[in-house]
Amino acid sequence: MESKKVLSILVENTPGLTSRISGLFSRRGYNIDSFSAGVTADPRYTRVTIVTHGDEMILEQIEKQVSKLTEVMNVKELRDGLSVTRELMLVKISARNTDRQDVLTIVEIFHGKVVDVTHDSMVLEVTGNQSKLDSFLDMLGDYDILELARTGLTGLSRGTDDVVIL
Numbered sequence: 754m755e756s757k758k759v760l761s762i763l764v765e766n767t768p769g770l771t772s773r774i775s776g777l778f779s780r781r782g783y784n785i786d787s788f789s790a791g792v793t794a795d796p797r798y799t800r801v802t803i804v805t806h807g808d809e810m811i812l813e814q815i816e817k818q819v820s821k822l823t824e825v826m827n828v829k830e831l832r833d834g835l836s837v838t839r840e841l842m843l844v845k846i847s848a849r850n851t852d853r854q855d856v857l858t859i860v861e862i863f864h865g866k867v868v869d870v871t872h873d874s875m876v877l878e879v880t881g882n883q884s885k886l887d888s889f890l891d892m893l894g895d896y897d898i899l900e901l902a903r904t905g906l907t908g909l910s911r912g913t914d915d916v917v918i919l
Contacts, residue, residue, distance in 0.1 A: 757786070758812045759831040759838060759906060762801040763917055765824040766792060773822060774801060783807065783815055787840075787905030798826065798919065802838075802907045827917040831908045838908030841878065842886045843868070847897040848875045856896065863889045874899060 764770055771790055778785050786804040793800050805815055820828045831838055848856055853875070860867060860877055863885065869876035879889050883906065890898075 755806055755808055756812070757804060757806045758815070759836070759908065760801075760803045760805070760816060760819065761829050761831050761836075761908060761910070762803065762819060762825060763793070763827040763919075764799050764801060764822075765826065766797055766799045767824055770799070770824055771801070773824075774803070774819065777818055777822070778805070778815070781814075781818070783811065787903075789905040789907045791907070795919065800907075802831070802905070804906050826919065829910060829915055831910060836908050836910045838882060838906050839880055840883055840886055840906050841880050841904040842889070843900075843902045844877045844879070844890070844893065844898060845869075845900040846875055846877065846893060847873060847899055849873060852896065856893075859889070859892045863892070865889065 762774070771788075775785065775788065784805060784807070786806060788801070788803050790799050790801040792798070805812070807815070816828055816830070819825060846856065856875060856877070857867065860879075863879050863881070865877055865879035867875055868878045879886055886903065
């Protein structure tokens, strides 16, 4: 049975690292559902969050293979209830003056923001878990979505038990 796994990977911030990580997946035929990376508070390190799926054996193999990369300092799974995960989504919709109040109501319900308005469009920002973002898109079903961008999942484990201090 296939399931999803979210990996938080702490790595040395070196050129070509994201290419090596994604290459590891492609060489073995593993799928990446989302990939996000950013420098940590210490610029020598980057935190990479990867969402992948597969059966239990494949998911274990992925975690082991990622751990073997020389730049990888730490790999941990971000599990529901034991971690905080978020994704950012920007949506550009076609919207005239007559549509704006209804759109603002939807944005407010989802605790989003309007980040740009023109005469014929609006850019909306929503942050949350993947199901929240999917629900937001569902509520925008009556509007023409002109463009959409999602960052991919990022997250941290809760508490201090598994914090890696370098």
